[in-house]
Amino acid sequence: MYQIVRRQQLQSNIVLMDIKAPRVAKECLPGQFIIAKMDEFGERIPLTICDYDREKETVTIVVQTIGAGTERMMDLKEGDFLMDFVGPLGCPSELCLEKNLEETRKKKIVFIGGGLGTAPVYPQVKWLHEHGIDADVIIGYRNKDLLFYEEEMRSVAGNLYVTTDDGSYGFHGNGCQQLQALVDEGKKYDLCVSIGPMIMMKFVCLLTKELGIPTIVSMNPIMVDGTGMCGACRLVVDGKVKFACVDGPEFDGHLVDFDQAMKRMQQYKSEEGRAKLAYEEGDTHHGGCGHCGGDK
Amino acid sequence: MDGFVRVPVREQEPKVRATNFEEVCYGYNEEEAVAEASRCLNCKNPLCVQGCPVSINIPAFIAQVKEGNFEAAYQIISESSALPAICGRVCPQESQCEGKCIRGIKGEAIAIGKLERFVADWAREHGIKPKKAEGSNGHKVAVIGSGPAGLTCAGDLAKLGYDVTIFEALHQAGGVLSYGIPEFRLPKDKVVAAEVENVKSLGVKIETNVVIGKSVKIDELMAEEGFEAVFIGSGAGLPRFMGIPGEQANGVFSANEFLTRNNLMKAFKEGYETPISHGKKVVVVGGGNVAMDAARTALRLGAEVHIVYRRGEEELPARKEEVHHAKEEGIIFDLLQNPTEILVDENGWVKGIRIIKMELGEPDESGRRSPVEIPGSEYDIECDTVIMSLGTSPNPLISSTTEGLETNRRKCIVADETNGQTSKCAVFAGGDAVTGAATVILAMGAGKAAAKGIHEYLSNK
The missing domain is CATH 3.50.50.60 (FAD/NAD(P)-binding domain)
Structure with missing residues (x-):
């Protein structure tokens, strides 16, 4: 059993939790994920690690209600337990490895996080900041009310750019438009890291390909075991089949077949589920965030 | 009973069991187990033991069953096997212990697997545990x-x-x-x-x-x-795929994924949140035990199920009992056939599978005759789900x-x-x-x- 030692409501449907998980907290690195299962009946839900504290032996996750499982998880309180919590899974971000530090220092990096994807951007930016590298960060939301993690991000980012689709806060537009604006102003980037809904990462990649900026994306397909056993998370990268859970979750965004990946996210969506999402997300619903999606 | 035929084991009716997840085989009761055990010749040089990968003292435990000493029989099995209730159910006995049984030459081999299962189930029902070590050695x-x-x-x-x-x-x-x-x-x-x-x-x-x-x-x-x-x-762990066009389509699963959702995550049971595909027409590719398991699971979830296997019936690697049960339940075997492409609709979902017919050629390294495609024999099966059961690495x-x-x-x-x-x-x-x-x-x-x-x-x- 894994205790929720801190719980913070970030938004009406987004909750942050610090989970006591000594083995995960000891080994994890930015870019990796965990799988949580709240009780006997729950699904195995993959969630990207958003922060960790090796001394307190805690791992931070951010959960958004997507399906029945995440909705029930919202009801858990501080002090409650998750039945299962396993990780760290997947490969760490190449950027956040000591052995690559020298290479990384030479690069001007921009992060683009969208919606819930803001949260897993944070540990990478924080790790870089702690190693003396300040990266620019763009975080995008639909509107001001959905904003979260702004202060945390500002404390570790070089320059922070907040965007809202409706212009209610920060830059009026999305992450792509903000990046284009920065490049137009004369900013130069050697690397882009984008985490968010698949549809957003797809458009970021289309833009950065045009701009000639190599781009890393973090893929969040449907998963079951998270250790390479089921093959549910398979996706096509550079014409080859890869398993996001063991080969990823980070990939060269310019080589990912996003259209295929987005279709696969539909696999277990019922008609009812689709209707619920369409209702809740309004015109911003692109159908690209499957039952475990949207967490990055 | 003339001793040449084994005591039949009771099973759920195929038509009934095809719609539920209850156990197919009921196993022996005490009288049946004793009767079956009485057929054992108690060979001086028991070949069955040689056929057992964990060398259970088979004649000794069967002799105890014959006398009605089920607890003693359990302790004999426990000396060699930690999981007798499991082995009694899933071992390929026909190619191991039972395959070597002298009784099998002129009649039917002793039902060693069913007896092992009986003993283990009896011990569980009577609260009998394997013997623990005297003390810890600290390592x-x-x-x-x-x-x-x-x-x-x-x-x-x-x-x-x-x-x-x-x-x-x-x-x-x-x-x-x-x-x-x-x-x-x-x-x-x-x-x-x-x-x-x-x-x-x-x-x-x-x-x-x-x-x-x-x-x-x-x-x-x-x-x-x-x-x-x-x-x-x-x-x-890692499931193999064929590498044919359309394999990434929605509705194509590895047997591992399909079975894990159903068995570990209990998708078939009310109240569990993990979803599973309830196909109407399912094609399972492969001929091993896992293929049989996937096919029979899909059948129980309400589908018409075809097994497509590139070799013939004799070459099916699955246990004979599984093939027999699958057929009884209504699984359709399309043997000497192999998929060449998965057909995908405009929304990315499976709509069918293209199959080519095969014939058996020369034996390969494994001694099995290798299948060869028959040119121009392709045809399409309409289906909404394909389950790949091609083994793992x-x-x-x-x-x-x-x-x-x-x-x-x-x-x-x-x-x-x-x-x-x-x-x-x-x-x-x-x-x-x-x-x-x-x-x-x-x-x-x-x-x-x-x-x-x-x-x-x-x-x-």
């Missing part, structure tokens, strides 16, 4: 994976007094017994959980949710957590994170067959991680050999 051994290899190795070591901890990557112990083999063939709560409890009753600890190579590495287990030896029984998570652990070109860990010793000091391995996908009982045999190897290694240290 710590780590076992990776709680499948048949790991449970057997852990059980044997615990009986010798070792302090054993099993690390399991999933949230539940049992490995393939939990995620792979379906409820109707191997009941989870009644049989698997009970046998796991028996292993725990020997003093074995099981830590779930630990992925060795990710949560902690083998070297750390030894350097920081005080384990003096490690057994790797991590299984053959070992997961590289451990071999890639453990320095000095040698693997072969198939990514299998190299280990000595007789004692499980790998290229790395104090590290042993066995089961599918070493051999590639095989059977429960072969994995148990390897776990047993490794337990002996570890005991010898630590005794001489």
Whole structure:
């Protein structure tokens, strides 16, 4: 059993939790994920690690209600337990490895996080900041009310750019438009890291390909075991089949077949589920965030 | 009874069981077991024991059954096997113990598997546990994976007094017994959980949710957590696909995914949140036990199911009983046929599968006649789900994170067959991680050999 030692409501449907998980907290690195299962009946839900504290032996996750499982998880309180919590899974971000530090220092990096994807951007930016590298960060939301993690991000980012689709806060537009604006102003980037809904990462990649900026994306397909056993998370990268859970979750965004990946996210969506999402997300619903999606 | 024919075993009616997940076979009752045991000739040189990968003293336990001493029979089996209720249900007896039975020459072999199952079930129902070690010898051994290899190795070591901890990557112990083999063939709560409890009753600890190579590495287990030896029984995890067009379409699953959703995550049961595809017409590709399990699961979820296999009936690698049960239940076998393409609709979902007919050519390395395509014989089967059951290969998570652990070109860990010793000091391995996908009982045999190897290694240290 894994205790929720801190719980913070970030938004009406987004909750942050610090989970006591000594083995995960000891080994994890930015870019990796965990799988949580709240009780006997729950699904195995993959969630990207958003922060960790090796001394307190805690791992931070951010959960958004997507399906029945995440909705029930919202009801858990501080002090409650998750039945299962396993990780760290997947490969760490190449950027956040000591052995690559020298290479990384030479690069001007921009992060683009969208919606819930803001949260897993944070540990990478924080790790870089702690190693003396300040990266620019763009975080995008639909509107001001959905904003979260702004202060945390500002404390570790070089320059922070907040965007809202409706212009209610920060830059009026999305992450792509903000990046284009920065490049137009004369900013130069050697690397882009984008985490968010698949549809957003797809458009970021289309833009950065045009701009000639190599781009890393973090893929969040449907998963079951998270250790390479089921093959549910398979996706096509550079014409080859890869398993996001063991080969990823980070990939060269310019080589990912996003259209295929987005279709696969539909696999277990019922008609009812689709209707619920369409209702809740309004015109911003692109159908690209499957039952475990949207967490990055 | 003239002794040439075995006592028939009661089963659920095919038409009824095709719509539920209850166990197919009811097993023997006491009278039936005694009657069947009475057919045993109690050979002086029992060939059945040679056919058993864990060398159970078969004539001795059957002799006890014959006398009605079921507890004594159980303790005899327990000396050699930690998981008799499981083996009695899933071992390919026809090619092992029963295949060697003298009775089989002129009639039907003794139903050794059914008797083993009876004894184990009887012991469970009467609260009889395997005998525990007298005391601990203080040596710590780590076992990776709680499948048949790991449970057997852990059980044997615990009986010798070792302090054993099993690390399991999933949230539940049992490995393939939990995620792979379906409820109707191997009941989870009644049989698997009970046998796991028996292993725990020997003093074995099981830590779930630990992925060795990710949560902690083998070297750390030894350097920081005080384990003096490690057994790797991590299984053959990675599903194979065919590499044909359309394989990424929605509605194409590996048998591993389909079965894990159903068995481990209990998607078939009311109240569990994990979804599963309820296809209307399902094509399962492959002819092994896993293919039969996937097909019969899809059938129970309401589908018409075809098994497409590239060789003929004789070559089906599945247990005979599984093929027989599948046919009884209405699974359609499309043999000597092979998919060439999965047909996909405009929204990315499976709408059919293109099949080419095959004929058998010359025998290949494995001695089986290899199938050859018949040109121009393609046709399409309309379907909404395709399940690929083509075998698995070992997961590289451990071999890639453990320095000095040698693997072969198939990514299998190299280990000595007789004692499980790998290229790395104090590290042993066995089961599918070493051999590639095989059977429960072969994995148990390897776990047993490794337990002996570890005991010898630590005794001489």
